[in-house]
Amino acid sequence: MTYAIETNNLSKFYGDVRALHNVNLRVKRGEIYGFLGLNGAGKTTAIRALLGMIRPSEGNVKVLNQVIGPHGSGPWAQVGHLVESPAAYPDLSLRENLEISRRLHGIKNPKVVDDVMDKLSIASYADRKAGTLSSGNFQRLGLARALLHKPEVLILDEPTNALDPAGIVEIRELLISLARENGTTIFMSSHILSEVDLLADRIGIIHKGELIEELDAARLEELRARQLVICTRDLEKANKALSDFEVISLDGRIAIKDSRAVEAPETIATILVNAGIPPTHLAIEQENLEEHFLRLTK
Amino acid sequence: MKNFASALWVETLKMRRSKVPLFTAIGFSMAPLAGGLFMVILKNPEAARAMGLISTKAQLLVGVADWNAYFNFLAQAVAAGGMVLFSIITTWVFGREFSDRTVKELLALPTSREIIVAAKFIVLSVWSILISALIFAVGIAVGTLVVLPGWSGELLGVSFVNIMGIVLLTLPLMSFVALLASMGRGYLPPFGWIILILFLANLSVILGWGDWFPWAIPGLFGGVAGPRAELLGLHSYIIIFAASIIGFAATYYWWRNADQAR
Numbered sequence: 001m002t003y004a005i006e007t008n009n010l011s012k013f014y015g016d017v018r019a020l021h022n023v024n025l026r027v028k029r030g031e032i033y034g035f036l037g038l039n040g041a042g043k044t045t046a047i048r049a050l051l052g053m054i055r056p057s058e059g060n061v062k063v064l065n066q067v068i069g070p071h072g073s074g075p076w077a078q079v080g081h082l083v084e085s086p087a088a089y090p091d092l093s094l095r096e097n098l099e100i101s102r103r104l105h106g107i108k109n110p111k112v113v114d115d116v117m118d119k120l121s122i123a124s125y126a127d128r129k130a131g132t133l134s135s136g137n138f139q140r141l142g143l144a145r146a147l148l149h150k151p152e153v154l155i156l157d158e159p160t161n162a163l164d165p166a167g168i169v170e171i172r173e174l175l176i177s178l179a180r181e182n183g184t185t186i187f188m189s190s191h192i193l194s195e196v197d198l199l200a201d202r203i204g205i206i207h208k209g210e211l212i213e214e215l216d217a218a219r220l221e222e223l224r225a226r227q228l229v230i231c232t233r234d235l236e237k238a239n240k241a242l243s244d245f246e247v248i249s250l251d252g253r254i255a256i257k258d259s260r261a262v263e264a265p266e267t268i269a270t271i272l273v274n275a276g277i278p279p280t281h282l283a284i285e286q287e288n289l290e291e292h293f294l295r296l297t298k
Numbered sequence: 299m300k301n302f303a304s305a306l307w308v309e310t311l312k313m314r315r316s317k318v319p320l321f322t323a324i325g326f327s328m329a330p331l332a333g334g335l336f337m338v339i340l341k342n343p344e345a346a347r348a349m350g351l352i353s354t355k356a357q358l359l360v361g362v363a364d365w366n367a368y369f370n371f372l373a374q375a376v377a378a379g380g381m382v383l384f385s386i387i388t389t390w391v392f393g394r395e396f397s398d399r400t401v402k403e404l405l406a407l408p409t410s411r412e413i414i415v416a417a418k419f420i421v422l423s424v425w426s427i428l429i430s431a432l433i434f435a436v437g438i439a440v441g442t443l444v445v446l447p448g449w450s451g452e453l454l455g456v457s458f459v460n461i462m463g464i465v466l467l468t469l470p471l472m473s474f475v476a477l478l479a480s481m482g483r484g485y486l487p488p489f490g491w492i493i494l495i496l497f498l499a500n501l502s503v504i505l506g507w508g509d510w511f512p513w514a515i516p517g518l519f520g521g522v523a524g525p526r527a528e529l530l531g532l533h534s535y536i537i538i539f540a541a542s543i544i545g546f547a548a549t550y551y552w553w554r555n556a557d558q559a560r
Contacts, residue, residue: 014559045559051406054557071554077408087399091315100311103304104409145403 002065004029004153004185005050009059012045012209019045021209022059027187027202029152032179034200035189038297042209043189044084047157050187051081063153077105080151082159086142090131094122094141097130098148105149112148119174120144135162143171147178154178156188160195172199197289207297220289226262227255231281232272241275242268253281301409305417309391313421318390319429326383326433329375334440336371337363341444364448365441369457370521372437376430376461377520380468381499381513382492384426388475389488391422396483402558411553419476419546423469430465434458460520467516467538473545480552483560509534512541 005027012020020042027033037043048054049061052072061068068074088097098113117123120140125133130141139162146154159175160168176199178184190196196203203215231253232238238254239247245268248255261268265282272279313319340363395401404414438454478488499514508514509530515538518529 048557048559053402053405054559055555072405072411074406076406079406081406083402085399087403089312089315089398089400091317092312096311096315100308101403103308104301104404104407104414106301106304106408 001028003027003062004031004064005033005155005187006062006065007046007049007059008062010046010049010056010061011058012049012054013057018209020049020056023206023209023211025204025211027185029185030179030183031201032175032186032188032199034196034203035187035206036191036193036196036203036293037189037206038191041206041297043191043206044157045209046206047081047083047155047187047189050155051079051083053083077149078152079155080146080149080153081155081157082142082146083155083157085161086138086145088130088133088138088141090129092130093127094130094133094137095126097141098144101145101148107149112150116144116148119147121170136164136167139163140167150182151184153185154187156186158190158192159188160190160192168195175199193290193293203289205293205296212296215292225257226284226286227257228261228265228268229253229255229281229283229285230268230272230279232277232279234277237275237277238272241271241277255285302413302417305409305413306420309414309417309421312394313391313425316390318387319425322383322387323429323432326379326429327436329379330372330433330437330440333368333371333375333437334444337368337441337444337446363444363446365446365450365453366448368437368441368446369453369460372433373457373460373464373520374517376433377464377468377517378496380426380430380465381471381496381516383429384422384465384468384472385475385488385492387422387426388472389479389485391418392476392479393482393485393488396480397485405558412550415476415550415553419473422472426469426472427462427465430461434461464516464520467519470538470542471512471516471545473542473549477545477549477552480549481556510537512538 003026005025007023007025010020010023010025011018023042023046025033025046035043035046045054049056050063050068052061052068052074055069064075064078066075088094089100092100095113095117098116099110102110102113114123117126120143122137122140122144125137130138133141139160143156143159146156154175160171163171172195175186175188179186179201186199188196188199197220200220201217203220204211205213205215227248229250230238235249235252235254239249242254242256245256245258245261248257256262256268262284265284269279269282395404405411434457475488475491478491479485482488495513499508499511499517502508502511502514503518508518510533515530515534518534519526
């Protein structure tokens with residue numbers, strides 16, 4: 001199988017500091033891959049390696065089946081990127097900044113600049129100098145530059161940084177539509193777990209330079225699933241009373257993921273009361289990504 | 299080639315939108331204006347005596363008030379000022395990508411890094427040559443206003459070749475400034491370099507080794523320490539060429555290979 005993005009034993013050392021260690025990423029075409037990590041975990045270093053901005057100390061990087069580097073060579077006409085906070089020439093207008101990208105990408109059609117400004121809702125600021133833009137619009141400019149050439153692969157570092165809540169929703173929907181309708185592969189790093197949780201098909205968790213876990217769609221679904229958590233004075237008896245359901249034993253509690261229980265917890269309460277073991281605690285909980293992430297990175 | 303034209307367009311746009319060309323042109327225009335002032339002082343000894351120190355300085359620099367002396371003054375100003383001014387332009391062209399953090403937008407593109415660096419060198423060279431030509435034109439206008447004696451077409455031609463020769467010998471040495479602005483990721487390291495190099499260039503001329511020191515050669519070509527033929531040999535041109543090649547190669551190597559981790 002060929003992947004849109006692939007790293008093989010990717011390591012990067014700065015002197016004695018190990019920024020990345022044996023990272024093996026596999027991002028399928030058309031997939032939205034969330035790359036999670038704490039600050040300093042190695043997310044941006046990995047992204048810079050994917051874009052040929054830094055040379056791996058060991059291992060290699062392939063994007064669209066082409067080995068990146070040496071000398072920064074890669075399939076860049078098919079790759080859009082946003083690395084860390086966006087940057088722009090402050091004394092040039094927003095339009096001129098995008099025009100620069102258009103020219104350097106060798107795109108003949110000048111209309112792409114207007115199209116991408118419309119798509120990112122920044123057309124009304126086209127003639128404003130980039131240095132005077134708000135941080136939110138500056139971020140949109142960075143995203144516009146990444147999307148300008150309709151890339152097959154988008155590599156985005158914290159794409160919703162600096163955006164207001166409405167902007168976050170807008171960009172999230174844009175990214176989802178790019179992946180679902182155009183088949184664009186999206187590799188995005190973030191430390192905002194809820195954002196990644198809502199967007200990603202798959203998640204990689206990086207910690208201290210190592211990819212410590214990859215969560216596939218099924219596991220993510222599991223983490224996103226709700227469950228009814230029950231406490232009673234006699235768990236064994238409760239288990240028997242709830243034999244119609246698949247009961248999971250937790251530490252001093254039991255849980256049921258069945259939708260009949262999650263949607264109607266009063267039914268479970270009634271069963272337990274009738275069995276003479278009324279619940280002392282009954283709550284719908286979600287083992288969310290945040291808890292999972294924190295447990296892993298402790 | 300198409301990408302190269304695009305890169306040239308991009309670098310030209312950045313230059314046009316910047317205030318640096320205006321400021322450098324105004325700054326460099328001070329040279330012919332100052333030269334004109336010295337000529338006025340020299341033409342009028344009464345006023346020269348009344349002005350004290352400035353009058354003495356003017357005599358030290360140019361001696362007599364005629365076109366030949368005035369063009370010599372301009373050549374010396376371009377030799378000393380050009381090294382500083384072209385370094386400022388080069389520092390800005392390369393250093394701004396790091397101070398504005400835009401360098402990361404230039405690395406993963408279908409237009410190669412080599413083309414971008416070449417476009418930068420071409421634009422800063424054209425810019426520097428145009429400013430030098432402007433100074434020469436302003437010099438002619440100022441000299442005409444001051445009504446200097448000794449004008450001839452031949453003198454004009456020789457002086458133009460002299461000044462442009464200084465410019466063309468100075469520009470390739472800017473590759474080191476570009477390298478330091480890139481390696482130092484900003485403006486400060488190249489400014490430190492300029493100060494060091496001016497000091498060493500002066501020292502080498504004082505010690506009589508200026509013809510072997512690349513950064514002293516443009517000044518010697520301009521006649522700052524005497525007739526060019528007595529001070530420079532073929533080895534001087536070979537040295538400046540070799541040093542420039544090293545500077546360009548190092549700059550290209552850095553852009554191709556250095557980790558851009560910031």
